[in-house]
Amino acid sequence: MQEELFRSDNLLVRRVGATPGPRSGASGRAVIVTFGSYTTEDTLDRPAFAEDFLRKAGLDAVHVINRRNRWYQHSERPAALAAVAVATRGYDRVITYGSSMGGYAALRYAVACGADTAIALSPQFSVDPRVAPWETRWQADVARTRFAEPPYAGAPTAYVFYDPRQALDARHAAMIADASSAATAIPIPFGGHPVGPLLVETGALQRAIHAIVAGDFHPSAVRQQVRRARRQSQHQHFILARHCAPRRPATALRLLERAAAIEPESHILSAQAALLDSLGRPADAAPLHRAALQRTPGNIHARIAYAAHQEITGDLAGAAHSLHRAAEGQSGSMLLFVRLRQMRLWLRRHRLHAADRLVERAIVRSSRSRFHAALLRRIGTHMR
Numbered sequence: 001m002q003e004e005l006f007r008s009d010n011l012l013v014r015r016v017g018a019t020p021g022p023r024s025g026a027s028g029r030a031v032i033v034t035f036g037s038y039t040t041e042d043t044l045d046r047p048a049f050a051e052d053f054l055r056k057a058g059l060d061a062v063h064v065i066n067r068r069n070r071w072y073q074h075s076e077r078p079a080a081l082a083a084v085a086v087a088t089r090g091y092d093r094v095i096t097y098g099s100s101m102g103g104y105a106a107l108r109y110a111v112a113c114g115a116d117t118a119i120a121l122s123p124q125f126s127v128d129p130r131v132a133p134w135e136t137r138w139q140a141d142v143a144r145t146r147f148a149e150p151p152y153a154g155a156p157t158a159y160v161f162y163d164p165r166q167a168l169d170a171r172h173a174a175m176i177a178d179a180s181s182a183a184t185a186i187p188i189p190f191g192g193h194p195v196g197p198l199l200v201e202t203g204a205l206q207r208a209i210h211a212i213v214a215g216d217f218h219p220s221a222v223r224q225q226v227r228r229a230r231r232q233s234q235h236q237h238f239i240l241a242r243h244c245a246p247r248r249p250a251t252a253l254r255l256l257e258r259a260a261a262i263e264p265e266s267h268i269l270s271a272q273a274a275l276l277d278s279l280g281r282p283a284d285a286a287p288l289h290r291a292a293l294q295r296t297p298g299n300i301h302a303r304i305a306y307a308a309h310q311e312i313t314g315d316l317a318g319a320a321h322s323l324h325r326a327a328e329g330q331s332g333s334m335l336l337f338v339r340l341r342q343m344r345l346w347l348r349r350h351r352l353h354a355a356d357r358l359v360e361r362a363i364v365r366s367s368r369s370r371f372h373a374a375l376l377r378r379i380g381t382h383m384r
Contacts, residue, residue, distance in 0.1 A: 017060030
């Protein structure tokens with residue numbers, strides 16, 4: 001059963017499940033309210049966050065799908081949340097659930113949805129520069145967002161899963177814990193951002209959600225399950241490789257090879273290829289770049305990495321074309337990410353190497369400055 005409950009230009013609320021509604025047998029059941037994460041798909045008509053998993057698990061769900069990356073700062077948000085609250089009325093358990101930006105919403109809007117529990121994977125407490133001026137991610141999107149956040153009022157129970165080695169995520173988790181004594185922070189070392197893939201691949205997330213629904217959840221069980229099964233997680237190997245690549249590239253390469261042997265996903269193949277390029281092995285990198293794009297043509301990061309490979313091998317026109325394709329349909333922070341690379345490639349194609357070095361130094365200096373986020377937002381205001 002699927003039913004559209006609310007639609008605007010920015011938000012869609014859709015109910016999915018076997019239970020027709022609160023007046024026809026919902027009592028005694030649980031419903032999960034999910035919120036979408038950061039998206040590069042400019043459409044509301046797409047699968048919702050965790051939709052497939054929740055359907056297979058036999059859990060009723062109400063999905064909130066976002067078209068733009070505005071941390072749900074839309075004027076129609078109250079109406080969308082009211083539609084969610086009506087749909088969840090009559091259930092014994094109402095649980096909000098989301099990852100990153102969706103985790104932010106799961107925590108912030110749990111009360112408005114009538115939820116008793118919130119599950120948040122690598123969430124933000126806020127990305128409003130007035131609240132978290134140290135947050136430097138997604139600033140081109142933040143620049144285009146008009147924040148109207150109500151005072152933080154979390155669910156009676158909240159579980160926050162995060163990687164303590166991700167400094168910004170750890171800072172957000174600390175702010176959430178400070179704002180609400182009902183929030184339980186659950187550190188997942190080397191889970192990356194977000195921690196969801198590691199939790200899924202080890203089976204820990206599936207068990208945790210079922211236990212939370214049943215009211216029998218113990219955070220220690222999650223950590224134990226991750227420790228038992230992490231060697232079979234390609235995501236764990238991928239995150240470990242990212243951590244050690246700057247100083248131990250050979251070790252990172254072995255970790256990526258193990259990750260690809262478990263599941264050769266596009267981002268792993270692309271990371272392998274980029275590392276081989278950096279080690280002066282472009283011939284070995286070439287088939288991996290192509291395999292990454294063949295597996296997931298829409299992987300923007302893989303296309304950018306392939307552009308860098310093409311430049312290394314002297315195909316500057318091909319690199320420019322790859323970056324052009326990467327920019328298609330993008331906006332906000334992702335578009336800024338691509339545009340900076342296009343600008344620097346243009347400088348190098350026209351042999352303006354001194355100017356390129358100046359730009360590189362400016363980027364490095366900016367990244368170390370306390371004004372870095374503000375500068376990105378200033379640039380972001382001019383991105384479409």
